Amino acid sequence: MIDWHRLFGLTLEDYFTGTHYRVELEKDVARKRQVLDVVIVRGSGAALDDPCDGLEDLKPHNLLTYKSGQESLDAWAIDELIGHYVNYRKAFAPREPTHRFGLYAVTTRRPRALAHQVTLEPVKPGVYRLPVVGRMITLIVLREVEVCPRNALWSLFSFEAARVALGAESYRWRQDDHLPILETIYQRYRETGIPMSYTFEDFRHDYERELLERLPPEERLRGLPPEERLRGLSDAELDRLEALLARRKSGQH
Structure with missing residues (x-):
């Protein structure tokens, strides 16, 4: 079985990076090993900005069960979630x-x-x-949520090629070491037979572009030869730059 649960948990871990929630994966909640997919616990840090649909009202302790596109969310899964909570x-x-x-x-399909x-x-x-025995469970169907930047994480696990591509383009990763996760997600989709027109090279290109945009101008230019730094400047801009350098040079003498 492809470990979609761990990939989903690792991506959620990235999503909550820098916020006042921490994510714990495969939480052992009993003496006899019973693993809960994800626990999201409030701690120190910033509040979550523009949360995914369904995560607007997180509590100090949040227990989450996840079903991928290869599984069904049924009554037994809900019973298990209640048991994990207890x-x-x-x-x-x-x-x-x-x-x-x-x-x-959280389930991929209805x-x-x-x-x-x-x-x-x-x-x-x-x-x-979903009201169950005195508890209110939030049910999130990934294929039904609105397709928009705030739901990019959900799109990544929608098991629909077009949604996955949009999610990959829109999701803003918090952790710099996320490429292995992203590559594994892409490869797992390939193994399940879902045609991915958005290749891993596209993933890598978008990541590098996003990383570059975060750098200050001096860091972006570091290591480039002079001709590369000047590429794209118009003749007028080059003339102004030449005049500025000439004034600085004359001021040094």
Whole structure:
């Protein structure tokens, strides 16, 4: 089985970099090993800016189960999430009140069987509320959320080539060592038979362009020969530059 869960968790880890949340992957929440996909815990740092749809109301403790395009989100997965919540609360935050916990189910495709069993309360495209035994679970369907820059992370895991390409172009990575994650995501899509017109070389090119845009002008020009630094300047701009250099030179004597 392709480990989409770990790729999803690693990308979420990048998404929350620099904010006051930290992401923990494959959290062991019981004495008998039971792994929860992702835990997002509030800590120090900046608030999350323009969050993905469904993540607007994060709590101090947020437990998330994820189903890729090769899996189905069913009633059993919801039962497991509730069980993970109970074990996590007992083990790590026994004194925290109920309202400080958020439960999330993220799924690539619409859970049709589950929708026939329980009522999904729509909040916005692709985001639903799922009331279960006194808890409110936020359900996020990645193929249904609005396609826009703030949802670029969701698009990366949509299992739809066009959405994935848009997500790759729009997502602003926080960590500089993300290329192996991105390359693995791309290769996993290739292995599942999803045709990717947006190649990994496109990923790398966009990353390098994004990194260059972050650098101050003097860093961008460092190491370039004089002719490369002057490339693209008009004749008028070159004349002004020559005049400026001549004035500086004359002022030195």
